[in-house]
Amino acid sequence: MKTQKQHISKSHDVKASLPILKIENLKKTFGQNEVLKGFNLELYEGENLVIMGKSGSGKSVMIKCLIGLMEADSGYIEIMGHDLMALNRAELDELRTEVGFLFQGSALYDSMTVRENLEFPLRRHKHKFGIVDETTPLVEEALENVGLLDAINLMPAELSGGMKRRIALARTLILKPKIILYDEPTSGLDPITSKEIIELMRNIQKQYKTSSLIITHDVDCARVVAERMILLVDGINYAEGTFNDLAASKDKKIKAFFKQ
Numbered sequence: 282m283k284t285q286k287q288h289i290s291k292s293h294d295v296k297a298s299l300p301i302l303k304i305e306n307l308k309k310t311f312g313q314n315e316v317l318k319g320f321n322l323e324l325y326e327g328e329n330l331v332i333m334g335k336s337g338s339g340k341s342v343m344i345k346c347l348i349g350l351m352e353a354d355s356g357y358i359e360i361m362g363h364d365l366m367a368l369n370r371a372e373l374d375e376l377r378t379e380v381g382f383l384f385q386g387s388a389l390y391d392s393m394t395v396r397e398n399l400e401f402p403l404r405r406h407k408h409k410f411g412i413v414d415e416t417t418p419l420v421e422e423a424l425e426n427v428g429l430l431d432a433i434n435l436m437p438a439e440l441s442g443g444m445k446r447r448i449a450l451a452r453t454l455i456l457k458p459k460i461i462l463y464d465e466p467t468s469g470l471d472p473i474t475s476k477e478i479i480e481l482m483r484n485i486q487k488q489y490k491t492s493s494l495i496i497t498h499d500v501d502c503a504r505v506v507a508e509r510m511i512l513l514v515d516g517i518n519y520a521e522g523t524f525n526d527l528a529a530s531k532d533k534k535i536k537a538f539f540k541q
């Protein structure tokens with residue numbers, strides 16, 4: 282039995298294709314703390330789906346289950362048609378090249394130049410990209426796409442917070458992922474830099490046709506990037522719909538998300 286009434290809006294029709302990522306009835310409990318009580322999610326091709334939840338609501342736990350860093354108690358996770366829990370390590374590694382992450386702590390390697398930071402993931406996935414040397418056009422292409430080609434020979438210490446976030450995004454994009462998971466992409470950035478990152482996320486989706494799952498507290502970010510949103514409350518998807526649908530809701534728990 283569901284503990285909360287579900288508020289589902291069907292006004293936005295992105296569901297014509299098959300989901301590229303699916304979570305069904307995900308449950309995770311720590312001792313007495315029931316964090317996820319049957320969370321569901323479907324991310325469709327080319328879509329930007331935003332998940333909002335209060336601090337401690339289980340967003341990070343959900344992401345960790347999704348990328349295989351934490352084992353759920355029960356539930357089903359499917360990425361690009363693969364049952365995540367049935368994959369062996371090699372298969373999981375292979376699938377990971379299709380899924381890019383931009384996490385709060387997506388730190389760059391301080392002792393490497395920007396170029397070397399970007400070459401690093403290519404070297405890790407040699408089987409997909411071949412031998413990587415200074416002639417690879419992929420590094421310059423990825424930097425160009427985040428507007429930072431000029432920074433190619435700089436060290437991370439020479440970059441601002443916003444530039445570091447852009448370079449981290451370039452490092453994610455270089456693997457040409459089909460799905461990008463963003464965890465608080467604008468946290469710790471000033472409003473202007475946040476806006477630039479949000480704009481970049483939109484452009485990337487258009488250009489690379491990625492599907493993005495974006496976890497954020499930032500209402501402005503959600504307003505601009507979300508084609509659909511899920512509100513995670515009390516361990517379940519309490520409400521789902523477009524930004525405008527949800528922002529117009531009279532439900533107290535939903536309204537709380539949109540107070541700045």
Ligand SMILES: Nc1ncnc2c1ncn2[C@@H]1O[C@H](COP(=O)(O)OP(=O)(O)OP(=O)(O)O)[C@@H](O)[C@H]1O
Pocket residue numbers: 311314316334335336337338339340341342343
């Ligand atoms: N490894 C763990 N062991 C025990 N409890 C955990 C563990 N990881 C997370 N939790 C608990 O799960 C709950 C959800 O945590 P989670 O980090 O997913 O929240 P969140 O929604 O990402 O919050 P925030 O927005 O503050 O990052 C919290 O009560 C947390 O204490």
